[in-house]
Amino acid sequence: MALPAPRSAAVQIKRPPPPEFTPAASTAQLPAASGPTSPVAFKSVGGAGVSASPAPGAKRETTQRLCRNVMIYGLSAVLMMQCIYYHPAPGEAISTPASTAPSPSLANTSLPSANGSKLAAGLGAAAPAFVPKTPTVENTSPAHSAISLQPQWASQADGGILELEVDGVPMQPGLSYDDQSMYMTQQHIRPPLDYNLYTAPLTSVANPPLATHPLHSFCIPDDLRRYLTSRNDAQWFAPSGNSYPGLPNEIGVYHSLTPLDPPRLPMHGGPIHGHPLSRIFPHPAPAYRARSTVDGGIYMLRRIEGYKLVNEAAFGAIDSWKRMRHPNIVSLREAFTTKGFGDNSLIFVYDFHPDSATVLDEHIQPDAAPLTMGRRRLGMPIHEKVLWSYITQVANGLKAIHMSGLAARNMDPSKMLITGKNRIRLNGCGILDVLAYDGSTPVAVFQQEDLVSFGKLVISLCCEFFAPGQHPGPALEHITRQYSPDVKNLILFLVSKPSPLKSVDDVIRMAGARILNDLDAAQNYIDVLEQNLATELENARLVRLMSKLGFINERAEFELDSRWSDTGDRYILKLFRDYVFHSVGGDGRPILDMSHVVTCLNKLDAGLDEKVMLVSRDDQSCLVVTYRDIKICVEGAYNELRNSGAGMMGAGMMQMLGR
Numbered sequence: 001m002a003l004p005a006p007r008s009a010a011v012q013i014k015r016p017p018p019p020e021f022t023p024a025a026s027t028a029q030l031p032a033a034s035g036p037t038s039p040v041a042f043k044s045v046g047g048a049g050v051s052a053s054p055a056p057g058a059k060r061e062t063t064q065r066l067c068r069n070v071m072i073y074g075l076s077a078v079l080m081m082q083c084i085y086y087h088p089a090p091g092e093a094i095s096t097p098a099s100t101a102p103s104p105s106l107a108n109t110s111l112p113s114a115n116g117s118k119l120a121a122g123l124g125a126a127a128p129a130f131v132p133k134t135p136t137v138e139n140t141s142p143a144h145s146a147i148s149l150q151p152q153w154a155s156q157a158d159g160g161i162l163e164l165e166v167d168g169v170p171m172q173p174g175l176s177y178d179d180q181s182m183y184m185t186q187q188h189i190r191p192p193l194d195y196n197l198y199t200a201p202l203t204s205v206a207n208p209p210l211a212t213h214p215l216h217s218f219c220i221p222d223d224l225r226r227y228l229t230s231r232n233d234a235q236w237f238a239p240s241g242n243s244y245p246g247l248p249n250e251i252g253v254y255h256s257l258t259p260l261d262p263p264r265l266p267m268h269g270g271p272i273h274g275h276p277l278s279r280i281f282p283h284p285a286p287a288y289r290a291r292s293t294v295d296g297g298i299y300m301l302r303r304i305e306g307y308k309l310v311n312e313a314a315f316g317a318i319d320s321w322k323r324m325r326h327p328n329i330v331s332l333r334e335a336f337t338t339k340g341f342g343d344n345s346l347i348f349v350y351d352f353h354p355d356s357a358t359v360l361d362e363h364i365q366p367d368a369a370p371l372t373m374g375r376r377r378l379g380m381p382i383h384e385k386v387l388w389s390y391i392t393q394v395a396n397g398l399k400a401i402h403m404s405g406l407a408a409r410n411m412d413p414s415k416m417l418i419t420g421k422n423r424i425r426l427n428g429c430g431i432l433d434v435l436a437y438d439g440s441t442p443v444a445v446f447q448q449e450d451l452v453s454f455g456k457l458v459i460s461l462c463c464e465f466f467a468p469g470q471h472p473g474p475a476l477e478h479i480t481r482q483y484s485p486d487v488k489n490l491i492l493f494l495v496s497k498p499s500p501l502k503s504v505d506d507v508i509r510m511a512g513a514r515i516l517n518d519l520d521a522a523q524n525y526i527d528v529l530e531q532n533l534a535t536e537l538e539n540a541r542l543v544r545l546m547s548k549l550g551f552i553n554e555r556a557e558f559e560l561d562s563r564w565s566d567t568g569d570r571y572i573l574k575l576f577r578d579y580v581f582h583s584v585g586g587d588g589r590p591i592l593d594m595s596h597v598v599t600c601l602n603k604l605d606a607g608l609d610e611k612v613m614l615v616s617r618d619d620q621s622c623l624v625v626t627y628r629d630i631k632i633c634v635e636g637a638y639n640e641l642r643n644s645g646a647g648m649m650g651a652g653m654m655q656m657l658g659r
């Protein structure tokens with residue numbers, strides 16, 4: 001991506017005011033740079049000047065001088081700036097012999113000192129200037145480069161060529177800074193942008209192929225984002241007051257109750273205590289979403305109105321249901337009685353699955369309320385592939401229940417919850433074990449009833465006009481015409497007479513290879529989600545980086561120095577913050593370019609050797625530094641904070657973010 005234009009395209013070259021700070025003749029220390037990256041030695045060895053105002057005679061015509069911006073912004077961008085300096089023709093090699101090399105990188109560099117005055121690096125000014133060096137990289141991994149050398153502060157005392165020292169060792173004596181890295185030859189190969197975006201999409205996951213959507217593959221897909229957002233909305237939406245009007249403030253450890261049932265006309269005998277009778281429970285059984293004060297989690301409370309406890313043994317199965325954990329079953333957490341609603345109510349607490357719908361509402365009931373985000377319900381007729389997926393999942397849940405010595409007893413489309421992408425979960429399990437307790441009937445009988453109810457459920461899903469209690473003949477004729485013979489055979493098997501030889505294992509056998517479709521779909525979906533997870537993982541890096549910059553920039557007071565965040569290494573970070581977030585266009589309007597922000601932060605995190613020109617707000621100072629230098633400054637300043645009392649906060653935050 002092209003870098004945006006600086007605040008001022010052509011850097012104003014001004015002779016700085018006489019400096020207040022005068023370093024030693026040959027070696028100077030930048031007074032404010034006190035961090036780990038600060039102690040810097042810089043020497044002047046004579047020769048051509050390093051400032052923007054070279055010595056008379058050595059100066060070339062401006063039109064003859066090679067424009068540095070070509071290196072930074074590229075030729076085409078510079079030509080648009082109408083820069084007065086010399087620009088090579090496209091393809092022309094740039095020759096920069098040491099003797100005729102133009103001024104070095106710091107066109108007009110002034111750094112504020114610790115006491116607030118500006119230190120100018122100009123000819124004769126003998127002021128310190130930041131000269132970034134290219135440190136040795138021990139580990140070339142873009143993510144975690146181990147940098148062995150620190151950037152050095154350099155100065156020239158008498159206008160000579162800079163001699164840079166890294167840990168006391170001079171870097172290629174005799175060469176100006178320009179020769180070493182400022183003027184790159186045209187053969188210099190920039191790292192591709194992907195280098196900074198660590199997560200490259202897996203080609204196996206990309207669908208459509210990568211080439212057709214290279215940019216989108218770096219972001220979470222819109223449909224997944226919408227789905228997760230609406231699920232979060234459904235999870236955390238709460239009534240404005242303490243609780244829903246007309247409902248108690250709390251029931252046991254649960255508060256903020258919100259009704260889940262869509263408004264519906266009374267069925268099966270009219271309302272009792274204001275709610276219609278449930279389709280399958282012999283009581284009104286409204287459902288509520290509520291929050292627990294114990295763990296802060298959201299749960300679904302199923303209230304059985306007007307319940308009278310007849311037999312303590314009725315609660316015997318509850319413990320078994322509480323232990324049941326299965327991907328196709330809504331987990332029961334607890335059950336208790338309460339008078340909190342003003343009557344004798346029995347409460348079953350289940351896991352809450354936000355933005356879910358019952359199979360009844362999704363497919364069979366035409367007037368069901370629309371789902372969140374206005375998603376339309378799937379309705380009827382149901383596709384055979386989806387039907388077999390439902391059959392597979394219900395059989396899977398039912399097998400787990402039967403193997404635990406229990407029976408579902410509520411195989412009804414209103415008690416099948418569709419969560420996420422076509423995931424079916426058996427809902428309301430255990431309620432009928434309490435409400436219709438029958439200690440004298442063997443559980444195998446109820447298990448056989450489950451299979452018959454399963455068969456009727458499949459008929460309901462295939463045939464819109466079938467109602468429970470009707471003769472299945474006409475419905476089966478319809479199914480024979482619309483679906484494969486396997487569907488009809490399965491239904492006939494399920495609704496046939498109970499037999500000890502009949503079990504849910506037979507259903508799984510009859511579904512046969514179709515079960516593999518579900519396995520394929522689940523595994524493909526895992527691949528997609530893992531890929532998206534990896535993409536989102538990268539966000540944490542940028543948050544960490546922004547947190548560190550936030551900790552450092554504009555810090556009011558640190559170590560009794562009110563200008564700590566504006567001086568030394570931190571000054572570079574301040575300019576970098578402005579470069580990333582506070583760019584303005586030629587018309588003075590703010591540039592809100594997210595891709596610029598993301599690109600810059602990624603480059604900073606990778607610590608690239610790519611150079612960036614940082615210009616102060618008043619256009620008086622300009623620094624050319626690499627992202628690697630900035631990264632070292634960030635780490636230095638952040639460690640300085642962390643090693644002090646303020647570090648407690650930073651460390652806690654970073655721990656939270658995983659680093």
Ligand SMILES: Nc1ncnc2c1ncn2[C@@H]1O[C@H](COP(=O)(O)OP(=O)(O)OP(=O)(O)O)[C@@H](O)[C@H]1O
Nearest residue numbers: 260261278279287300350351352353356357358414
């Ligand atoms: N565990 C749950 N998590 C989230 N939502 C649920 C859960 N159980 C049910 N719901 C939602 O609550 C609403 C009512 O569910 P319920 O089981 O009461 O259906 P119903 O058709 O009203 O049944 P009944 O006739 O027995 O009252 C449905 O929209 C359903 O999606």
